[in-house]
Amino acid sequence: MATIKDVARAANVSIATVSRVLNNKSGFSEDTRKAVEQAIEELGYVPNGVARGLISKRTNTIGLLVPALSSMLVSEMVSGIERTVHEQGSSLIVCHTESKGKKTMQYLQLLIAKQVDGIIFTSEVLLQEYYQMIERSGIPLVLLSTESLNLPVPSVKVNDRLASFHATEYMIRQGHKKIGMISGNRNDMIAGVPRVEGFRMALSSHQIPFEESMIVSHKGFSYIDGAKSFRTLMTDHPDITAVVAASDEMALGMISEGYKMGIQIPEQVSVIGYDNIQICNVSIPPLTTISQPVAKMGEVAAKMVLDMIHGDEKQESVVFPHEIIERQSVKKMN
Amino acid sequence: MATIKDVARAANVSIATVSRVLNNKSGFSEDTRKAVEQAIEELGYVPNGVARGLISKRTNTIGLLVPALSSMLVSEMVSGIERTVHEQGSSLIVCHTESKGKKTMQYLQLLIAKQVDGIIFTSEVLLQEYYQMIERSGIPLVLLSTESLNLPVPSVKVNDRLASFHATEYMIRQGHKKIGMISGNRNDMIAGVPRVEGFRMALSSHQIPFEESMIVSHKGFSYIDGAKSFRTLMTDHPDITAVVAASDEMALGMISEGYKMGIQIPEQVSVIGYDNIQICNVSIPPLTTISQPVAKMGEVAAKMVLDMIHGDEKQESVVFPHEIIERQSVKKMN
DNA sequence: ATATTTTGAGTAAACGTTTACTCAAATCAA
DNA sequence: TTGATTTGAGTAAACGTTTACTCAAAATAT
Structure with a gap:
């Protein structure tokens, strides 16, 4: 050459x-x-960009860490980030950590070795260990769909607890009284705990009685988890009329499972999803859901790192408003 | 640092x-x-990997070019590639060309500047212009879900014409006689032309009469294209009993549109998709489709570039077998 | 005890750029 | 004309590594 x-x-x-x-x-x-x-x-x-990078200390590359998320959600998130990053003349290296701490550390090391200009860390709690490593390298960092209460790292997210609260309240407003939740991994600090909390709070603030077994959780947030969770929920509580799902994929899995079980949705059981991924429009029935504007959020997060790279020291965290998208998976009971 | x-x-x-x-x-x-x-x-x-790269002439990075494909398909394809690449200690830079020639050239320039060790080019025809640029840089190249008849570039793909032929023949074997096709972009040399050809050949080899207007094409291969195409197909040919779709997403869009139009699937109209993306399992009804093992194909393509990088000059092209996955979107007519 | 080999480690060049420094020639001001 | 300034361009150092070369000291062979 x-x-x-x-x-x-x-x-x-x-x-x-x-x-x-x-x-x-x-x-x-x-x-x-x-x-x-x-x-x-x-x-x-x-x-030769490598030679340039050596001297300029800029690689025009930014690193993205994503855990084991549902593929459609990731894909929308990534697309927002990638577009923005490329528009600014940089490229994106995507790393799937599979939510494994060890793998995450490896990728972090890799990204630092590669001298990426910035890092976007998504959808998982930022362990002290991770933070120290990044901090030490001096690489700008922003959090997407997650946040850190104690560490000074800017983040872009939605208020999960509130969103889940609203989703549940929405069901209540439609006249539902027997409401279950399929919660994904309820120990997940990001997509699990806060959503379960929001659900509980909504019920209790409307004095709706509820049993622990009406929240069924599983490993992850995918179709299969949704399908399985729904089945156990319905065998334990056949009188349930509404379900709050912790992700759209779970809701979709639930609808499919309902179809197999002969349960009509929304005639017999209503469901509200979470995320508003594209496919919600074409599911049968179209899925009512909480919109979390992931593509937009990715875009903003990308802009934030880019700004930090260009010297704008500290960025303000932003919490995006969520929104209930009414489609046809919830039946009015009143 | x-x-x-x-x-x-x-x-x-x-x-x-x-x-x-x-x-x-x-x-x-x-x-x-x-x-x-x-x-x-x-x-x-x-x-510092940059300094290392300068002297070793290896960046442990490989570039991936994808056009405007449906997000789910891309995401499965990418996941296979990314896993494999990372397992070998390299990373992946994903570039969405949006099927624009100019953008493609820009990205190519970028990847060359970044000194990527290899390039995977997917789902589009490899223009002479692209090839020359890559050729000149000496960077190993493999084609995924596309091929080049005249240029000496190894590829990984499925036989689209044959697959489409089989899909159509499958419909015929189930007793369908009035078969339409929603073809996506029928001028697309990769996912358009061969599939339309396969469709035609199947019909004619079974002496089934057919009109040009029974193939309706659109811009792309997404839900919306499927929905719209189906609507025009049904208004022009209300007597159709089966549809061959050029992608799963189109088939899903069609099912959804059918639901809105009061057309039961598969009771009134059957449909077969193409790709076998994950969501086919949980659609209603579960979608019968042609399986194109994209994740696996991505994996193999990644291995191929990696091997080329490690000195294995010329790799053999491989064509993957497709397979009909029978689910419940096709009704038996005999 | 001497000659030879092995071991452990340093020096400096090279990778392909950017950039501070230098300087001759050209242009301009007086 | 002379001195000052501007313009166009070259030289060489620097970026952070790897590696060929070198060489003294230690280990081994004779």
């Missing part, structure tokens, strides 16, 4: 001059510019 | 020695190893 030296030789100038025309600094005549540009053209020269 | 010099100073050795213990070359005593390792630990030193 041609290097700047080759170009310099071909154009009969020094490499400094080539560099200058490349970067549009001043210090060369129109004639030399032409000569250099022609040489570049002829040799098909592309400046 | 600490550099190798800092480590050398702290451990009281030369940078060459540090480098040696870092890379496990011989030439140091047990004592110095310990000293160096301790210094590394204390300083939280992480070797």
Whole structure:
């Protein structure tokens, strides 16, 4: 591959001059510019970003860490980030940590070694261990769909507890009294705990009686978890008329399972999802859900790291408003 | 950030020695190893991959180019690639070209500048222009879900024409005689043309009469395209009993549109999809489809570039077998 | 005891850029 | 004309590694 030296030789100038025309600094005549540009053209020269990175301390690369999330959710989140990052001339390295601490540490090491300009950390609690590593490297960091109460890291998220509260309250307002929840992994500090809490609070603030077994949780937040959870929920509580799901995928899995079990949705059981992924529009029935504007949030998070990279020290955390998207998976009971 | 010099100073050795213990070359005593390792630990030193890359000419990064595909399909494809690539200690830069030639060229330039070790190009025709650019850079290239008839580039794909032929024949075998197709973008050389061809060939080889207007095409291969195409198909040909869809997403959009139009699927109209993305399992009804093992294919493509990077010059192209996955969206008519 | 090999470690060049510094030639002011 | 300034361009150091070369000290062979 041609290097700047080759170009310099071909154009009969020094490499400094080539560099200058490349970067549009001043210090060369129109004639030399032409000569250099022609040489570049002829040799098909592309400046070596690695060498540039070494000296400029910028790689124009940012790293993204995502845990084991449902694929559609990740894909929407990533797309928002990727677009924004690329618009600014950088690229994105995506790392699936699978929620494993060890893997996360490895990826962190990798990203630091690669000298990424910034890191976006999503949907998981930022362990002290992770933070220290990043902190030490001096790489700007922003949190997406997660937050840290004690560490000074800006974040972009939705108020999960409140959103879940509203989802549940929505069911109550439609006249439902027997409401269950399929909660995904209820120990998950991000998508589990707060949503369960919101659910409970809504019920208790409306004095609706409730048993522990009306919240059924599973490993994750996917179709299968939704389907399985729904089945156990219905065998334990056949009189339930509404379900709050911790993710759209779970809601979809539930609808499918209902179909197999001969349970009509929403005629017999209503459901509200969480996330508002694209497919909600074309499910049968179309899914009523809490909209969490992931693509937009990803975009904002990306802008935030980019700004930090460009020197804007501390960014303000932002909490996005959620929204109830009414479609047809919830039946009015009153 | 600490550099190798800092480590050398702290451990009281030369940078060459540090480098040696870092890379496990011989030439140091047990004592110095310990000293160096301790210094590394204390300083939280992480070797600078950029500097390493400059000298070793390896960035441990591979680039992926994807056009405007449906998000779920991309996400499955990417996941197979990413896992494999990461297992081998490299990372992946994903570039969404949106099927724009100009953007593609820009990304290509970017990937070359970044000195990626390999490139995976997916689901689009490899223009001469693209090829020349990559060729010139000497970066190993493999094609995924596409192929080049004239250029010497290894590829991983499925036989689209044959797959579509089989899908259509499957409908015929179930006793369908009035079969339409919603084709996505029928000019797309990869996912359009061959599938339309396969469809036509199946009909004609079974002497089933057919009109041009029974193939309706649209911009892309997404839900909405499916929904819209189905609507026009049904208004023009209300007597149709089966539809061959060019993608699962289109089939899903069609089912949803059918629901709105009061058309029962599969009771009134049957449908077969294409791709076998995960969600087919939980659609209502579960979608019969042509399985194209994208995750697996991505994995194989990734292995191929990796092998090429490691010096295995020419790789054999592989065409994956497709498979009909029978679920419940096709009704038997005989 | 001497000659030879092995071991442990340092020095410096190289990778492909950018940029501070230098300087001759050209332009301008007086 | 002379001195001052501007313009165009080259030289060389620096970025953080790896590695070929070198060499003294230690270990081994004779």
